[in-house]
Amino acid sequence: MMKPTIIAIAGPSASGKTLFAQTIHDELVDELGENGISILYEDAYYRDQSHLTMAEREQTNYDHPDAFEHQLLNKHLSSLVNNETINSPVYCYKTHTRTNETREFTPTKIILVEGILLLSNIELRDRFDIKVYMDTPLDICLIRRIKRDLIERSRSVESVTNQYLETVRPMYYQFIEPSKAWADIVITRGGKNRMAIEVLKAKIRQLSKLPPQH
Ligand SMILES: Nc1ncnc2c1ncn2[C@@H]1O[C@H](COP(=O)(O)OP(=O)(O)O)[C@@H](O)[C@H]1O
Numbered sequence: 001m002m003k004p005t006i007i008a009i010a011g012p013s014a015s016g017k018t019l020f021a022q023t024i025h026d027e028l029v030d031e032l033g034e035n036g037i038s039i040l041y042e043d044a045y046y047r048d049q050s051h052l053t054m055a056e057r058e059q060t061n062y063d064h065p066d067a068f069e070h071q072l073l074n075k076h077l078s079s080l081v082n083n084e085t086i087n088s089p090v091y092c093y094k095t096h097t098r099t100n101e102t103r104e105f106t107p108t109k110i111i112l113v114e115g116i117l118l119l120s121n122i123e124l125r126d127r128f129d130i131k132v133y134m135d136t137p138l139d140i141c142l143i144r145r146i147k148r149d150l151i152e153r154s155r156s157v158e159s160v161t162n163q164y165l166e167t168v169r170p171m172y173y174q175f176i177e178p179s180k181a182w183a184d185i186v187i188t189r190g191g192k193n194r195m196a197i198e199v200l201k202a203k204i205r206q207l208s209k210l211p212p213q214h
């Protein structure tokens with residue numbers, strides 16, 4: 001099999017990274033066939049915190065690079081580029097730690113990697129063939145995050161807004177926003193930007209036919 005092409009989709013929390021990646025995946029998966037396209041999540045690489053109490057886990061700054069095991073993600077990306085299967089961790093936002101399960105992840109021609117801090121880490125950055133940044137305004141992200149976290153991550157409005165003020169917003173300005181400078185493509189208006197989806201799909205179709213130039 002040809003060497004996988006790795007595409008990073010970075011940007012602030014609730015900017016539409018997951019929706020954008022999932023839409024591209026779902027619209028291309030049949031066309032690209034078996035081993036065509038898959039999504040890997042940076043969030044899966046949040047550190048295991050099973051040794052901590054729930055109260056301690058709630059104090060973690062989840063928007064600082066130290067919250068992630070980026071070294072393991074980097075190692076896994078290296079394996080995938082060499083066409084080796086990995087076992088990605090599986091993370092639970094409700095318990096703030098990894099589950100006992102892992103996800104067997106077989107390399108595909110195109111691998112979309114999605115996460116807030118992918119472009120802030122130099123080793124990871126070097127792994128990506130295309131770097132995309134979702135440039136959704138922070139107030140829109142906050143509204144979407146409140147709605148999503150209440151439904152999908154078992155949070156209260158108070159916990160989301162406290163976390164936003166204490167860590168999410170400051171870490172955005174310290175790490176995420178500056179990482180936009182490394183992006184090849186900056187996408188406005190979030191995960192439903194149809195033209196951006198079509199442009200990336202066209203590039204992916206082209207890359208799926210050609211061996212990538214590494
Ligand atoms: N352009 C958009 N319009 C309306 N809702 C959106 C848009 N983009 C994303 N969302 C919604 O906002 C929430 C956060 O988006 P998500 O893709 O999970 O963001 P991220 O992966 O960047 O954290 C989700 O509920 C998603 O469906």
Ligand SMILES: Nc1ccn([C@@H]2O[C@H](COP(=O)(O)O)[C@@H](O)[C@H]2O)c(=O)n1
Binds near residue numbers: 043093097115
């Ligand atoms: N236990 C956790 C782990 C992470 N978060 C927040 O998730 C955000 C990143 O995921 P997105 O899908 O929103 O990009 C990040 O901003 C963390 O604050 C959390 O709340 N709890």
